[in-house]
Amino acid sequence: MNESTGRISPAVLAEALYLVNLLLAPGLAFMLLLLLFRRHRSSADALTRGHVRQAFAASLAAGFLLVGVPGLIALAGDLGQANTWTVLLLYFVCAHAALVLLGVLALARALAGKPYAYPLLGGFQ
Amino acid sequence: MKYQSQAVAKPYFIAAIGLFVGQILFGLIMGLQYVVGDFLFPAIPFNVARMVHTNLLIVWLLFGFMGAAYYLIPEESERELYSPKLALAMFWIFLVAGALTIVGYLFVPYAKLAEMTGNDLLATMGREFLEQPLPTKIGIVIVALAMLFNLSMTVLKGRKTAINLVMLLGLWGLAIFFLFSFYNPANLVKDKFYWWWVVHLWVEGVWELIMGAMLAFVLVKVTGVDREVIEKWLYVIIAMALITGLVGMGHHYYWIGTPEYWQWWGSVFSALEPIPFFMMTLFAFNMVNRRRREHPNKAAVLWALGTGVMAFLGAGVWGFLHTLAPVNYYTHGSQITAAHGHMAFYGAYVMVVLTMISYTMPLLRGREANSPKAQVLEMWAFWLMTVSMVFITLFLTAAGILQIWLQRMGETPLGFMATQDQVALFYWMREYTGLVFFTGLMLYIGSFFVKGDKTQAS
Numbered sequence: 001m002n003e004s005t006g007r008i009s010p011a012v013l014a015e016a017l018y019l020v021n022l023l024l025a026p027g028l029a030f031m032l033l034l035l036l037f038r039r040h041r042s043s044a045d046a047l048t049r050g051h052v053r054q055a056f057a058a059s060l061a062a063g064f065l066l067v068g069v070p071g072l073i074a075l076a077g078d079l080g081q082a083n084t085w086t087v088l089l090l091y092f093v094c095a096h097a098a099l100v101l102l103g104v105l106a107l108a109r110a111l112a113g114k115p116y117a118y119p120l121l122g123g124f125q
Numbered sequence: 126m127k128y129q130s131q132a133v134a135k136p137y138f139i140a141a142i143g144l145f146v147g148q149i150l151f152g153l154i155m156g157l158q159y160v161v162g163d164f165l166f167p168a169i170p171f172n173v174a175r176m177v178h179t180n181l182l183i184v185w186l187l188f189g190f191m192g193a194a195y196y197l198i199p200e201e202s203e204r205e206l207y208s209p210k211l212a213l214a215m216f217w218i219f220l221v222a223g224a225l226t227i228v229g230y231l232f233v234p235y236a237k238l239a240e241m242t243g244n245d246l247l248a249t250m251g252r253e254f255l256e257q258p259l260p261t262k263i264g265i266v267i268v269a270l271a272m273l274f275n276l277s278m279t280v281l282k283g284r285k286t287a288i289n290l291v292m293l294l295g296l297w298g299l300a301i302f303f304l305f306s307f308y309n310p311a312n313l314v315k316d317k318f319y320w321w322w323v324v325h326l327w328v329e330g331v332w333e334l335i336m337g338a339m340l341a342f343v344l345v346k347v348t349g350v351d352r353e354v355i356e357k358w359l360y361v362i363i364a365m366a367l368i369t370g371l372v373g374m375g376h377h378y379y380w381i382g383t384p385e386y387w388q389w390w391g392s393v394f395s396a397l398e399p400i401p402f403f404m405m406t407l408f409a410f411n412m413v414n415r416r417r418r419e420h421p422n423k424a425a426v427l428w429a430l431g432t433g434v435m436a437f438l439g440a441g442v443w444g445f446l447h448t449l450a451p452v453n454y455y456t457h458g459s460q461i462t463a464a465h466g467h468m469a470f471y472g473a474y475v476m477v478v479l480t481m482i483s484y485t486m487p488l489l490r491g492r493e494a495n496s497p498k499a500q501v502l503e504m505w506a507f508w509l510m511t512v513s514m515v516f517i518t519l520f521l522t523a524a525g526i527l528q529i530w531l532q533r534m535g536e537t538p539l540g541f542m543a544t545q546d547q548v549a550l551f552y553w554m555r556e557y558t559g560l561v562f563f564t565g566l567m568l569y570i571g572s573f574f575v576k577g578d579k580t581q582a583s
Binding site (some may be wrong): 109 | 403406407410411413414415434437438442443446519522523526527530531
């Protein structure tokens with residue numbers, strides 16, 4: 001849908017891989033994003049550099065929020081109790097949905113050729 | 126507005142908002158009955174409150190779709206509506222029939238209502254969401270056919286665009302699939318099988334076309350992005366909606382007596398159903414990011430963006446949450462379903478109708494946009510209703526998780542009513558949040574009466 005060039009820019013690709021990592025192929029998409037990050041993290045183009053760095057940092061944060069925090073909830077709570085599952089499932093669904101929505105905003109900005117900063121990760125441009 | 130006949134949309138929108146208020150009032154009554162079982166009993170029993178709540182939702186959304194179509198089609202077709210008089214006549218027929226139906230629900234025992242309205246001639250009543258008496262169902266068909274004739278003639282004589290053709294296709298689908306409400310076989314499996322041809326193929330099929338067309342129309346207007354770009358998105362979105370939604374109907378066929386293969390078909394295709402909603406969110410934000418003008422109606426832009434986000438969350442995420450057969454085995458018919466239903470209907474259909482009303486009503490009242498003061502109030506209404514709906518969904522989800530745990534898992538599961546007592550806290554929280562939603566709705570209505578300086582396009 002990036003009608004301007006006909007080619008997918010690294011910025012769009014990075015944000016798309018962030019979303020694929022969350023939605024379709026976790027791990028595999030992250031590896032591809034890592035390759036993209038290594039190639040373009042010092043790109044002269046500020047837009048490319050910003051999106052690639054942001055998508056990579058956001059993927060790392062997402063990994064912590066979707067694997068680390070649920071793990072902590074599971075360890076801290078008793079999985080034999082309904083309350084632990086209620087908190088765990090609500091947290092996971094909300095965190096995952098919020099991360100996907102942020103990815104959609106970032107992808108929409110990348111498609112429009114505009115920069116984007118994920119919340120709390122703005123310094124990593 | 127460009128064409129005088131577009132004015133027929135106005136009474137449809139006013140009626141829609143009026144019925145929306147009724148729907149929320151009955152939702153609040155019913156929400157209270159969850160925790161105070163005899164509230165308003167026997168005047169308004171729970172089953173009646175529920176029927177009125179859901180039927181009013183359907184009817185006001187239909188009013189909204191029709192109003193939107195009567196505004197959108199002439200503008201897209203670049204000509205006056207074929208017959209504004211027919212549109213107005215249908216408005217009054219639909220409004221009177223709808224009002225009589227609700228009065229019937231409230232004041233006549235349902236069995237007596239069925240007897241009075243000819244249900245013994247052709248039994249169609251007594252099924253969830255399709256409770257309407259036979260004359261009302263026939264009335265809906267007449268109104269829909271008259272509207273389709275009117276709109277189709279307008280399009281046939283005018284310009285054909287992707288937006289008006291998709292809108293028309295969605296409306297034709299709406300009318301055609303409603304015909305299955307007249308088919309009520311004695312075999313319960315077949316009954317439920319075809320019941321979904323109305324319910325599912327409306328909300329996860331043809332209504333998505335209507336929604337896509339309405340969203341595309343507003344985005345063309347408020348962003349100034351090339352129609353060609355927006356139409357490309359629309360084509361892909363509706364293709365994905367139909368590809369996933371039609372076979373995705375299998376997720377309703379897991380446990381009703383249909384063959385086991387539906388568990389695979391339903392799981393696979395309905396797992397793909399979030400895709401069109403995901404695309405709609407991306408579409409809305411992408412178009413707004415690429416906008417070529419700052420439209421003075423900022424409230425309409427906010428509603429359009431909100432539609433994408435909330436439809437994705439409610440229909441996409443909360444739908445996926447319980448759509449896979451092994452998960453649905455536990456979650457089926459629990460409060461998880463209620464959570465999904467609330468956010469999906471609000472996000473996808475309530476918000477898209479309000480987007481359309483927000484964009485068109487100022488134009489119908491002779492200005493490009495409401496005053497900044499009125500828009501601020503409308504935006505407050507947006508946030509109050511949207512945030513409260515998020516919390517309603519979260520509380521119902523929590524109630525659902527607890528319900529499933531207590532009632533359907535473990536070695537000594539509780540009974541249904543005993544479980545309801547255990548989740549009452551979440552029902553109270555849902556009720557309080559419902560009051561916030563109602564406050565937002567009142568502010569929304571109030572925003573129509575706020576005067577102030579006119580805004581100018583920049």
